[in-house]
Amino acid sequence: MRRFLQGTNAGRCVDPCQPPIGRYDGVMKLLAAIAVYLVFTFLIGLGMVMAVAKGSFWLLLLGAGLFLLAFIKFGCLDASHS
Numbered sequence: 001m002r003r004f005l006q007g008t009n010a011g012r013c014v015d016p017c018q019p020p021i022g023r024y025d026g027v028m029k030l031l032a033a034i035a036v037y038l039v040f041t042f043l044i045g046l047g048m049v050m051a052v053a054k055g056s057f058w059l060l061l062l063g064a065g066l067f068l069l070a071f072i073k074f075g076c077l078d079a080s081h082s
Contacts, residue, residue: 040067 040063047060 036070040070043067 043063044060044067047057047063051057051060
């Protein structure tokens with residue numbers, strides 16, 4: 001079986017248990033990042049409106065806190081870069 005896989009992929013060893021790496025992985029990550037950024041923007045923006053209109057800061061604090069938590073967790077403390 002391994003020889004068959006090697007022959008069909010120009011001599012490269014392919015593990016059939018690994019998911020295929022396609023050209024759309026980067027595009028999907030970009031779209032997911034844009035979607036998450038828009039959700040955070042909406043939360044913070046709605047929190048600002050609520051803070052000005054009603055004097056309620058809970059949504060602004062929640063949105064900003066989640067944004068900072070996500071930035072620290074995935075942006076600054078990424079374990080794959082250390």
